[in-house]
Amino acid sequence: MQYLISVIDVQPGSPGNPTEMAAIDVFNERLRAEGHWVFANGLASPSAATVIDNRGAEAVFTDGPFLESKEYVAGFWIIEAPDLDVALKLAAEGSKSCNRKVEVRPCLDQEA
């Protein structure tokens, strides 16, 4: 089962410092070595976001994030884990490595 680990940050445009980046690399290596890795990346500041709505006659483009909030998603991992206990353990290590809060959310189970 796949889980999305979102990295939650409060200050837009504050990328990880070198220590954090190094710790993230170590964590990513571990995810790969133990078969949990699916994908991960950091995200640019929410001010770089564009919202697109093409449900109507033509696509409408709007500048900015779809949600204004104090906290925003600064990056994410998608991991493979057999259950939530494993996912929570990995997320706890992820939080430590990037020095940020994280949120774990299950992806919809493909088998169901």
Added chain:
Amino acid sequence: MRDVSEAISQAHREEWATVVAVLSSRFGDLDVAEEAASEAFATAVERWPADGVPPKPGAWLTTTAHRKAIDRIRRESKRDGKHKEAQLASGDDSSESLGAIDDERLRLIFTCCHPALAMDARVSLTLRMVGGLTVAEIARAFLVQETTMGRRITRAKAKIKAARIPFRVPAAEDLPARVSGVLAVLFLIFNEGYLTSGLGTGPVRDDLTAEAIRLTRLVRVLMPQDGEVAGLLALMLLTEARRPARISASGDLATIDEQDRQAWDSALVAEGHRLVRERLATGVAPGRYQILAAINAVHTSAHDVRDTDWSQVVALYDQLVRLDASPIIALNRAIAVAELDGPEVSLAAVDGLADALAGYHAYHATRAHLLRRLGRSQESYAAYDKAIDLSSNAAESASLTRRRDQLPS
């Protein structure tokens, strides 16, 4: 007939958790397990009066529930056009070997008390799935609407399923933290019942303390080696033992020094003491529930409040402070210090907690009592006022008001 209905209630008390646990394990679904267990008990109510009580009620109920679950899954797979049955037959063996302790009921308890669930969801789910209380009963006990409680339980079950919270006993390295999570749920259930008991909220709330004790006894059977489980059980028993003396004839709260000690339940006191002695004999360093139980054991050993071994109580609080530096524990320690070293020493310690506890009624109540003993009536009066303002418990306010009004003017 009387015997049959008694046999059914007994089976419900003793077998509900097992039936739900076994079914949850077999079908990997709490919803299916809960519904099948309910149906099995409903079938027992229908059939046992005519057919007689089966020789092994637990086995009968599990088998009946299993059939009900299969029926439900057949119905659903027909409706969905899916064939889940093959999965059913082979799907349950992967979970059987996992975990440190192989007991379905323990798995159920750890699942219901999973840290990824909100605390109120853990409490409700544990009472429903392990305790076998109905949604209506739980709603009444927590003074919320039945629909609200129903939604809370449904949401928790849905999260367990969607996020794949595993049905298993945690690995040995995680066990201490997870056990203390389970004990926190049980203690919360107990306190919810205890703190409000006798306040005109009816017998349902009083039943929560009994239910918490029953569940803790179950966890103790499942984890006999765990010192904190024994400690929490002892703490509950020694607290419950004093309940008959806790509310005075006039309906307000009697503190431990005012209680009629003849009214304490001596059987519960004896059982609590036995558990505390058993833990002491192991020589293993006690956790917080064991220390709290030991403090209660010292109090309940004294036939008169004047015989209380206060130096022992303070020594135990010193031990507790080292484990948990919370200001509330420091406050309780200071209360014991008043009996050992006098109110002046105690007040100095209490005043040191002002920043942390200014919004806590017991802090002001403690100050009020100490100031009264020191003859500082005016300050005492003001402190009682603050405590009464902050108290949310009717019997407690009544007791504080009475003490305030007894102050010499």
